[in-house]
Amino acid sequence: MKILLVEDDAVAAQMLKEHLEMKQCLVDYATDGEAAWELAEAFAYNLILLNVVLPKLNGITFCQKLRAKGDRTPIVLLTAQDSTALQIAGLDAGADDYLVKPYQFDELFARIRAVVRRGDSTPMPAIEWGKLCLEPNGCNVTYDGQRLHLTPKEYALLQLFLTNKQRVLSKNALQDHLWSFEDAPSTNAIRAHIRSLRQKLKQVGAVDLIETVYGMGYRLTSNLKTQQAQESHKKANTRLNEISLAGSFFSCCVPEVTCIGRQIEQTLKTVETPKQAEEKHLSQLVQKLQQGLSQSPIHIKPRNNIYSSPKLAIANQEIHLLIIEGDGEIASALTSEAKIRGIQAHTATTVAHARKILACFQPNIILLDLSFSNSLENGFELLVELSAVKSPVPVLVLTASESFSERVQATKLGARGVLQKPVSASEVMDAVTQLLQQSNTPRAKLLIVDDDPQILDFLQTLLSPWGFQLALLDDPREFWETLEQFAPNLLILDWEMPYFSGIDLCKVIRADLRWNELPIMFLSAHNDAQTVQRVFTSGADDYVSKPIVESELIARILNRLKRSKILHNLADIDTLTSLSNRRKFIQDFNYLLRLANRQKQSLCFILLDLDHFKSINDSYGHDTGDKVLKQLAQLLKYYFRDEDVVARWGGEEFVIGLYGINRQQCIHRMAKFLNTFCQHEFSDTKERKFQVSFSAGIAEYPYDGNNLEELYHVADSLLYKAKVSGRNQVLSLQSV
Numbered sequence: 001m002k003i004l005l006v007e008d009d010a011v012a013a014q015m016l017k018e019h020l021e022m023k024q025c026l027v028d029y030a031t032d033g034e035a036a037w038e039l040a041e042a043f044a045y046n047l048i049l050l051n052v053v054l055p056k057l058n059g060i061t062f063c064q065k066l067r068a069k070g071d072r073t074p075i076v077l078l079t080a081q082d083s084t085a086l087q088i089a090g091l092d093a094g095a096d097d098y099l100v101k102p103y104q105f106d107e108l109f110a111r112i113r114a115v116v117r118r119g120d121s122t123p124m125p126a127i128e129w130g131k132l133c134l135e136p137n138g139c140n141v142t143y144d145g146q147r148l149h150l151t152p153k154e155y156a157l158l159q160l161f162l163t164n165k166q167r168v169l170s171k172n173a174l175q176d177h178l179w180s181f182e183d184a185p186s187t188n189a190i191r192a193h194i195r196s197l198r199q200k201l202k203q204v205g206a207v208d209l210i211e212t213v214y215g216m217g218y219r220l221t222s223n224l225k226t227q228q229a230q231e232s233h234k235k236a237n238t239r240l241n242e243i244s245l246a247g248s249f250f251s252c253c254v255p256e257v258t259c260i261g262r263q264i265e266q267t268l269k270t271v272e273t274p275k276q277a278e279e280k281h282l283s284q285l286v287q288k289l290q291q292g293l294s295q296s297p298i299h300i301k302p303r304n305n306i307y308s309s310p311k312l313a314i315a316n317q318e319i320h321l322l323i324i325e326g327d328g329e330i331a332s333a334l335t336s337e338a339k340i341r342g343i344q345a346h347t348a349t350t351v352a353h354a355r356k357i358l359a360c361f362q363p364n365i366i367l368l369d370l371s372f373s374n375s376l377e378n379g380f381e382l383l384v385e386l387s388a389v390k391s392p393v394p395v396l397v398l399t400a401s402e403s404f405s406e407r408v409q410a411t412k413l414g415a416r417g418v419l420q421k422p423v424s425a426s427e428v429m430d431a432v433t434q435l436l437q438q439s440n441t442p443r444a445k446l447l448i449v450d451d452d453p454q455i456l457d458f459l460q461t462l463l464s465p466w467g468f469q470l471a472l473l474d475d476p477r478e479f480w481e482t483l484e485q486f487a488p489n490l491l492i493l494d495w496e497m498p499y500f501s502g503i504d505l506c507k508v509i510r511a512d513l514r515w516n517e518l519p520i521m522f523l524s525a526h527n528d529a530q531t532v533q534r535v536f537t538s539g540a541d542d543y544v545s546k547p548i549v550e551s552e553l554i555a556r557i558l559n560r561l562k563r564s565k566i567l568h569n570l571a572d573i574d575t576l577t578s579l580s581n582r583r584k585f586i587q588d589f590n591y592l593l594r595l596a597n598r599q600k601q602s603l604c605f606i607l608l609d610l611d612h613f614k615s616i617n618d619s620y621g622h623d624t625g626d627k628v629l630k631q632l633a634q635l636l637k638y639y640f641r642d643e644d645v646v647a648r649w650g651g652e653e654f655v656i657g658l659y660g661i662n663r664q665q666c667i668h669r670m671a672k673f674l675n676t677f678c679q680h681e682f683s684d685t686k687e688r689k690f691q692v693s694f695s696a697g698i699a700e701y702p703y704d705g706n707n708l709e710e711l712y713h714v715a716d717s718l719l720y721k722a723k724v725s726g727r728n729q730v731l732s733l734q735s736v
Contacts, residue, residue, distance in 0.1 A: 001046045001116070002026040006036040006062070007078070008054055012101075016049070019105050022471065022482075026178075033057025040066060045073055047112060052079035052090060060093045067094035074115045078103075104599050106485045110643075110660075127162040129220060132206060134162050139467055146204040149465040153178065154197045161210065161220050170217035194218060321345045321432060322363040324354045324379075325398075333425040334367065340627050341429055342634060351382050358386075362393060365436055367428065369398040370410070380413055387414030394435045398428070426626065433578065444561050445469040447488035449476055449505065450523065451497045459492075462550055463557075476500040480508075483515065490561055493540075495524035495531070503538045510539035514591065519564045521556065523548065574648040576626060577633035585647035589657045589708055592645065596659065596701055603659050603701040604666040605708070607715040610652040611693045611727040620684040628682055628692055635680075639673055663700040663732050670696055670730040678728070695722035698732040 003025050007013035010031070017027050028043065030036035034056040040048065048066075052059035059077055066073065077090045080101040087098045096115045099108060127134045131144040139155060141148040150158065156178050160169065171190050194210065201209050211221045321343050325331040331347045338345035346363070348354035354366075366386065370379045379397075386393055397410045400421040407418050417431055446468050448459055456472045463470060471486040473479060476497050483491075491509065493502035502522055509515050519541045524531065527545040535543050542556055572584035580588065589605070596603040610616075610628065617625040629652065636646045636654065645657035658666055678693050697718030705711040718731040 002028070002044070004028050004030065004036060004039055004043075004045045004048045006030045006033065006048065006050045006054065006059070008032060008051060016105075016108075019109075023109065031055075033059070033062050037062065037065070040071070040073070047116060048073055048075045049112075050075055050077055050095070052077055052081065052086065060089055063090065063093035063095050076108075076111060076115060107599055107601075127159070129162055129165065129209075132162075132201075132209065134159055139465075143201065143204040143206045148200055148204060150197070150200060151461045152464050153193055154200065155465070157193060157197055161218070165220055168217045168219045173217065319343045319365075319436065320361070320363040322354065322357060322366045323347045323369075324351065324367065324382075325369045326350065327369075330369070330425075334428060337425040337429045337627075338432070340631055341433060343429075343432070351379060354382065355385075364393070365432055366393050366395045367398065367432065368395055368415075370401070370406075380409065383410065383413035383415060396428075396431055396435055398423070424623075426623065430575075444489045445471070445486060446490050446492060446557070447471045447473065447483060447486055448492040449473045449479060449497070449502070450492075450494035451475070452494070455494070455523070458548070462553070466554065468557075476505060479505055488518070489564065490557065491518055491520045493520060493522050495522060495526060495535070503534060506535075506538040506540055514587070517564075519560045521560060574633075577629055577648050579633050579636070579654070580645070580647035582647065582649055585645060585649070585655055585657070586708060588645045589655075592657055592659050593701060593707065601660050602662045603657065604661050604663065605699045605701070605711040605715055606656040606658070606666065606670060606696055607649070607712065607719050608654045608656065608694050608696040609719055609723070611695055611723075613652040613692075616690070616692065620688065620690065624682070624684040631680065631682070632677065632692075632694075635673075635677060639676070663698060663703075663734055666698050666700070667730060667732055667734075670698065674728070674730060693728035695719055695727050696730045697722060698730065700732070704733060 003020060005013060005017060005020070005027050007016065007029070008031050013029060013031075017029060020027050028039055028045070030039055033054040036048075036050070036054075037057060050059045050062060054062070057065075059079075063075055063077075066075070075095045076097045076099060077095045078099055078101060079086065079090075082100045090098050097111050099111060127136070132141070133143075134141050136159065141150060141155065141158060157174070160174070160178065174190055198210055201207075209221055210218055212218055319342070321338055323331055323334050323338075323345055325334065325347065326349055328349075331349075335345040335347065346357065348357055354368075368379055368382065383395060383397075386395055392414060394416040395414060396417040396419065397415040398419050398421055399406060399410070402420070410418055416435055419428060419431055446463065448456065448470065450456055450459075451474050453474055456474060460470055460472060471482055471488065473482050477499050479500070491505075493505055495502045502524075506520055506522075509518055509520060520539065521542040521544060522535045522540050523544050523546060524535070525546040532543055542560055544553055544556060572580055574581045592603055595601070610632070613625065613628075616628060629648075632654065633648065636656070640646055640656065640658070643659060645655075645659075647655050649655045658669070661669070674694065674696070678691060681689050681691055683689050697715035697720075699705060699711040699714035699718070701711060704714040714733065718733070722729050722731045
């Protein structure tokens with residue numbers, strides 16, 4: 001993110017600039033309004049941090065001028081004057097947010113994230129150029145399925161080229177987009193980055209992808225005819241996949257449609273790259289196919305994405321599960337359970353049928369039952385085929401056999417999980433969900449403390465392409481503040497540092513109740529037995545000796561994060577709903593209380609209880625009741641922010657902590673959420689339809705209580721009043 005910082009206080013500006021750069025931001029700095037205006041006209045920024053009182057051109061006038069010329073760059077105003085009239089003037093002038101000094105840096109960063117989110121609320125789609133694919137949301141780059149490990153600057157260069165495919169980018173244009181004004185690189189430095197990027201592309205087979213236009217700059221290699229043919233071929237394949245899926249999954253038996261589909265399929269099989277006449281013929285066939293499908297009596301109801309879990313979302317698309325199961329009853333139960341979890345299930349009755357489906361599209365996960373007749377050898381053959389592809393699909397195996405050798409054989413051939421039948425549909429889908437979560441873990445946050453800047457630079461270059469969020473610290477005196485602000489998933493410490501050693505920091509972590517379970521890894525040039533013993537005695541989880549072997553360090557980090565996640569799930573996650581449990585909620589909410597007290601922010605506690613839940617269990621069965629609880633949990637995870645705390649308190653009671661939101665905002669959000677939930681239709685095993693509501697009580701810190709116990713007491717009494725006065729409502733002390 002490129003930020004223009006406009007601040008006439010040199011000390012405050014330097015501190016803020018350092019903190020922004022720790023967050024991997026590029027910062028241009030101006031001390032007065034006129035200098036800032038010149039920078040804003042010359043360069044494009046993602047955000048402007050603007051002091052109100054400035055020499056030459058004040059912040060309010062700056063906002064008005066910028067908005068008058070149509071520039072929509074987000075602006076956050078900073079001022080020491082806590083005046084309502086000034087705030088209104090700033091917002092009316094075009095500012096997006098307003099923050100009064102003195103402020104906490106983590107609050108400022110939260111406001112920056114919110115402002116940027118409002119300006120860019122939709123996830124960016126993958127950018128493709130032939131076999132090259134860049135995914136901006138995950139910062140992943142692949143070429144023909146092979147992942148490229150790029151430095152942050154190389155990634156930014158490639159993204160800039162891909163978003164300007166038809167443009168020649170001069171060295172000045174590259175400099176303006178990718179470097180701050182103060183840290184402008186030399187021409188040789190830009191060439192070095194381009195050369196390094198070209199070498200890494202060449203290693204995966206992308207030869208001469210970036211060409212030099214002498215005297216002008218650089219651009220992507222222009223081969224538009226081939227590119228257009230590939231795109232046309234790809235679109236036709238996509239349409240064919242849709243046809244095949246419609247035929248396989250929705251039993252489309254319209255003869256005319258089937259005939260056209262076969263013609264398209266035959267054309268694509270016989271042609272590697274369609275010529276112009278063949279493209280025209282394909283286009284005509286596709287149009288006929290669309291007309292045939294629109295006239296046929298097939299109505300596929302789109303799934304409502306609001307009930308899908310964001311933790312299982314893959315590239316913001318639906319999750320597809322392929323069930324290879326010969327028993328129609330079992331397949332139907334699994335499909336129904338998958339639907340509740342927001343997963344689109346497709347069924348194949350034989351391994352041969354599954355192969356046809358897999359030839360058309362790739363699901364996110366496969367459930368393979370080896371128990372039905374004559375399927376064992378075929379199932380093992382399918383496992384071999386699936387594990388041989390470049391990006392294997394995780395496979396969960398069901399088996400009725402108690403043979404240990406069969407289980408070993410399945411895992412050797414690539415099965416990621418094995419379940420012993422008989423097993424309920426709910427248990428199977430729990431395993432599916434677990435595998436999906438393991439395959440799509442969120443970006444881990446690593447805090448690295450080392451006084452050697454060369455080691456920090458090396459680790460940043462090594463770890464950034466893996467998608468980790470990094471906080472690099474060369475002064476251990478700033479360790480605790482950084483730890484609290486960044487909240488890492490893994491800590492990497494150097495052994496010897498000035499002021500505080502890695503051993504000192506490790507012992508402090510293990511003595512703190514909130515952080516004592518944080519995984520800690522040491523880096524050191526000392527590998528003698530005494531040093532290693534001291535490291536592990538102090539509480540470290542792992543030890544890597546210098547010089548660092550790249551592959552070893554990556555493997556150790558990934559393994560440590562995986563083990564930490566497993567332990568976290570066992571201790572802190574409710575097994576039925578996959579939400580946090582009561583213990584974890586108390587820990588997280590108390591942290592929010594301390595933060596709210598320190599930053600003088602509001603914090604709302606919500607106690608939520610399903611209405612007539614006992615009647616649901618009595619009328620429809622406990623399995624159906626569990627489905628209701630799971631569905632509510634999925635919706636809660638989708639609806640609330642990542643920084644909010646959501647947990648199952650016990651039974652049909654759920655609790656929510658909303659930071660930085662007052663009572664009125666909380667009532668509005670909860671009423672909207674209640675309306676959404678009440679519209680959802682549930683069904684039991686006999687396909688009986690019903691709807692569910694809930695009641696909730698809201699307590700606000702600090703007005704209704706100063707600790708969790710007091711807030712819970714107020715929210716519980718309000719929940720009781722909501723139940724007594726008719727249920728299906730949200731109450732606070734203001735609304736009573």
